[in-house]
Amino acid sequence: MEKNITHYSLFIKFGEKKWMKNLFEEGELFLNTVDSYTKVENKEIGDSWEDVVQVDQIINFKLQINDQTLLTAPSGNVQIHIPDLRQNLYCLWSMSDEYVLKNINKEDNSVIINTSNYNGFVDKGVACSVVIINLDEFIKRVERELKRNNLKYQKGRVSYYDENTYKGLVTPFMKRKKYESQNEFRILVDYPQNMPLKIHIGNMSDIASYFDEEMELRLKFEINEEINI
Numbered sequence: 001m002e003k004n005i006t007h008y009s010l011f012i013k014f015g016e017k018k019w020m021k022n023l024f025e026e027g028e029l030f031l032n033t034v035d036s037y038t039k040v041e042n043k044e045i046g047d048s049w050e051d052v053v054q055v056d057q058i059i060n061f062k063l064q065i066n067d068q069t070l071l072t073a074p075s076g077n078v079q080i081h082i083p084d085l086r087q088n089l090y091c092l093w094s095m096s097d098e099y100v101l102k103n104i105n106k107e108d109n110s111v112i113i114n115t116s117n118y119n120g121f122v123d124k125g126v127a128c129s130v131v132i133i134n135l136d137e138f139i140k141r142v143e144r145e146l147k148r149n150n151l152k153y154q155k156g157r158v159s160y161y162d163e164n165t166y167k168g169l170v171t172p173f174m175k176r177k178k179y180e181s182q183n184e185f186r187i188l189v190d191y192p193q194n195m196p197l198k199i200h201i202g203n204m205s206d207i208a209s210y211f212d213e214e215m216e217l218r219l220k221f222e223i224n225e226e227i228n229i
Helices: 015-028 097-103 115-121 133-147 177-182
Strands: 008-016 028-033 052-065 068-081 085-097 110-114 128-132 153-157 159-160 174-175 184-190 197-200 208-211 218-222
Touching: 008 015, 008 097, 008 115, 008 133, 015 128, 015 208, 085 097, 097 110, 110 115, 110 174, 110 184, 133 153, 159 177, 174 177
Parallel strands: 159 174
Antiparallel strands: 008 085, 008 128, 028 085, 028 197, 052 068, 085 184, 110 218, 128 208, 153 184
């Protein structure tokens, strides 16, 4: 099932060297449980709201016992969490058409991605990266492996909301605005075992590149018509 259909120029996976080499050389994708992401201490990877399914806003909240006010909150939010969702995630940084329009340099029609901005994806040192340039083939290989294992899945971009104003249901393809720089595309797999899942799609050297140091990716676009951003 496709969520929030849009066009993408590339995907990037950031992470520790060992795991990025496994991804590039063997096509090993590690999908951790939604529950595990709520407990990860790394603030770039973990999100205590990953299992939130609804957010409501409150105003002038009071906690009273025997006519005595113990707590007050002029404003705030209430989240409904559902632990043990039995779902696994694979997350990628994505360059969407929307990202290009927001970040393009009109002087030379280029977009620059500095990988040093994503070192938070590792606990120490420099994040290695696998840059996927043939997105259609990557998705096809992943879907083929998931179907081979009879696994139900969804895929699509993540949208970002302001938790201080948003009120309503939260889908697995929604995150708080504080994570907006992740530009996330994710694959969500139903996995009743409630444990990490690994799948292998084979060597990715024909559809991706591997880098183990900081760099700038500079992409140039041809503008076919005037754009106003």
